[in-house]
Amino acid sequence: MKSLHPHPLFWAGLLSCVALAITALNLGPMISIIGWRAAFSAPSPSDSLAVLVHYSLLPRLAMACVCGFALGLSGMLFQHVLRNPLASPSTLGVEAGAQLALALAMLWFPALLGWSRDATTALGGFAAMALVFAAAWRLKFQPVAIILSGLVVGLYCTAIVTLLTLMNDHYLSGLFIWGGGSLNQNDWRQVQGLFPKVVACSLVAFMLARQLSVLTLGDTAQSLGIKLQFTRAGVLFVAVALTAFTVSAVGVIGFLGLAAPAIARATGARRIKSRMIVSPLIGSLLLVIIDQVLQIYAAKTSVHLPTGAITALIGVPVLLIVILRRGRSMLAAADGKAALPASRLPLRVIASIALLLLVVASIAVFVGRDVDGAWISQGGATLESLLPWRGPRLVAAMSAGLMLALAGSLLQRLTGNSMASPEVLGVSAGTAFGQLCILFIIAEPTYGHRMFGGFSGAAIVLTVLFAMSRKVRSGNQFLIIGVSLGALLSALISVILASGDPRAVSLISWMAGSTYGISRQIAWISLAFAVSGLAAVTLFLRPLQQFALGDISAHSHGVDVAKFRVMILGFAALLTAIATLVVGPLSFVGLMAPHMAQRLGLTRGLAHLLGSALLGALLMAIADFIGRTIYFPWQLPTGLVATLLGGPVFALLLIRTGRRSMQH
Structure with missing residues (x-):
């Protein structure tokens, strides 16, 4: 007998209808004035509305789609590999590492920001990842080791950033704005730079779908020829790359990495391939909806709020409702307890x-x-x-x-x-x-x-x-x-x-x-x-x-x-x-x-x-x-x-x- 529950893609499709409706409400009036052709082609500099739509609003929409997709996929990979429902892109300290790199560059190496802010923050994210990998390598990338190492690195980087802010508040006060996550765009260059990176990482992730499925067997997967240490390292590298590229482009929008995979599981996405499709789709659609609502709010009140922070404000109630309604099915088992030797003389x-x-x-x-x-x-x-x-x-x-x-x-x-x-x-x-x-x-x-x-x-x-x-x-x-x-x-x-x-x-x-x-x-x-x-x-x-x-x-x-x-x-x-x-x-x-x-x-x-x-x-x-x-x-x-x-x-x-x- 077939399940009466709708297919996970049904919920993704329903969410996409909401996203299209809100986007049409926000962009529709402006596009109707300038025309579709002017919106999607290089406008005349004298047409200020067309310039705004083509070089700011449409790139921002595209950036929301790409970033939401990347964060949703990276969160799913983290939770699957680490076998922990609380895992998210911030687990490995990638976002904190990127923020620390930006703070250091602002204080002592401003030339790096002039050269490439994206490269600077991405370097910080990958440096944090390298520290976690160095600590977890000897432990065969066991989920407990990765989680604890990531939390240590993340807390450490955050502590240094806070300390630098207390000592140099007039220089680093703007760091809170970047930390709040902003999708504002001035042209298509950031989208064009981020899109191929996300596509490449996503293709690699889908190519590893079979290995991801076998990972659910735990250490017994080694008998099937899967090298757990290298597989976990490879998948985590892809997940961290997705996070680092996204954070370097728009700042910290980390909550999607926790919410999107959890909501995907709650909609019935159980198999790894299904979750690899539904999680990034939900992440992308949620971010689009939130960002379009913020634009409508800003147009009426002239108050511009950081998208990353508001994502949590809107996403948390959705996640809580999902947990309370279908919590037992969405929560994976914990990562287990380590069998540590007890002291003979406690x-x-x-x-x-x-x-x-x-x-x-x-x-x-x-x-x-x-x-x-x-x-x-x-x-x-x-x-x-x-x-x-x-x-x-x-x-x-x-x-x-x-x-x-x-x-x-x-x-x-x-x-x-x-x-x-x-x-x-x-x-x-x-x-x-x-x-x-x-x-x-x-x-x-x-x-x-x-x-x-x-x-x-x-x-x-x-x-x-x-x-x-x-x-x-x-x-x-x-x-x-x-x-x-x-x-x-x-x-x-x-x-x-x-x-x-x-x-x-x-x-x-x-x-x-x-x-x-x-x-x-x-x-x-x-x-x-x-x-x-x-x-x-x-x-x-x-x-x-x-x-x-x-x-x-x-x-x-x-x-x-x-x-x-x-x-x-x-x-x-x-x-x-x-x-x-x-x-x-x-x-x-x-x-x-x-x-x-x-x-x-x-x-x-x-x-x-x-x-x-x-x-x-x-x-x-x-x-x-x-x-x-x-x-x-x-x-x-x-x-x-x-x-x-x-x-x-x-x-x-x-x-x-x-x-x-x-x-x-």
Whole structure:
């Protein structure tokens, strides 16, 4: 009996009708005035309307089609090869690498931009890809290794860009506009340059369709003559090339890479060839619809919004509806857990981390720099005068690191997804957006006002998450909802930052994770929550162990799966909200500390949770000390330093464990 569900191409065709209708509404009146021939042929310079249509609006339409197609195809390739529904073009840090290359060129190598901006940003994207490939090559391009390496590179590049922006805001403020994604065109040259690159990459991808189909068999594909290492590398190279070429041309429009493949799967595209056709078509049509709507809006209001950011604003609700209606069928299995060897002496490892944390905290309190910049050990009256400044920020940093690490550990153990982190819940983005709203509502907001705004934003996100949790049937489904909400709020923030409003730019320092100016009261409150959270997490040990064996096994052992999943996710979200209110929307610690604990042999239950918490506190304590002293007398945000510090440490631990840690 044939399925009653419409063919995936039916939905693509329906979407194309919507795109044609909106395009006709936008361009139709102008083309009817100048005529079809004038629109598609070189117009007379005296005919301003014909020049506008031929050299700006039509190239922009073509660019939307090409970019949407490229991002949809690259996102599908990433998700298929990495076997993770949260994978997207930003997974390998390509977009962050391109943005870093542009920032470096703007500051120190402006001649490169005059030569070729596209080549400069593409070089940054491929450099980020090369770093990921270098880290993942020894590990046979296992999905876990690629995802973690990509996240490290992406976070690292983003941290450097943010740091450069804080130090050179008058030079790099325009970088937010490019980061928002813009399809504006002045002629056909960019389209003519991008189109053949996308066609060539797409042809290579379709030629690899058979190998992609066999990849679904996992490591058993080797028995069929498929070299997994080279196949994964080749497909990922094509996906990264598509992303790099697109980002270099129009900026960051990364959300399509996540949404288009997910929507394609939800429409019924199951086979690899079907998804390779439907995903890029949906990506292209969605981007055309969004861009045409923005043009209509700009014509009526004279307000020009970045297409990339608005793509998330419009695409997120569509993706959320698809997830809630057909979520179970669209979500692929997670990438699996690495079978890491457990330490025979976990207590000794935990005690060593705690001792190291005590040493670092002592150094942070007693060591500093004098007015000449020389390193000195301070005590007596000098230390007494400095302690009210150093103590609270150190306590707040350690407490926030502990809470974020606990939240990340809970999420990763609950879902079995190595990409799970506090940022995924969208609570950090909600907190940042709440604070941004306060800056626009109150002329001179106090710290208490900003705390209230951040807490309100986090509370709204939590409310939405729990409202949707009634229809959530898996941890990964909950995670992708969190990713979508985070993308929605981040897009709103990007739109406001792209406006150049000084009130919005002032939020960048807090978003980077600055502990400067933390009061003693806030520090002790954050410590109380951190200690309470560490004590309360023991209540979830048994359910987490049962979840690792699957929902059916957990239910058979008397665990209320739905109840404990909501409780654990809610607890992780609460820890994230509190930590974010203290030191900004940090996510690196919550992502990396649990993996560091595993690679030190702390893989089981309570040992893993305690080790993750201590490592999170240790990383933030070191970051706070370095941020306070390394660039004296200026202060570097603790969150950025934690990212720059934790990246190499995590990469070394990942490579050191080698192939054994990546076995499934």
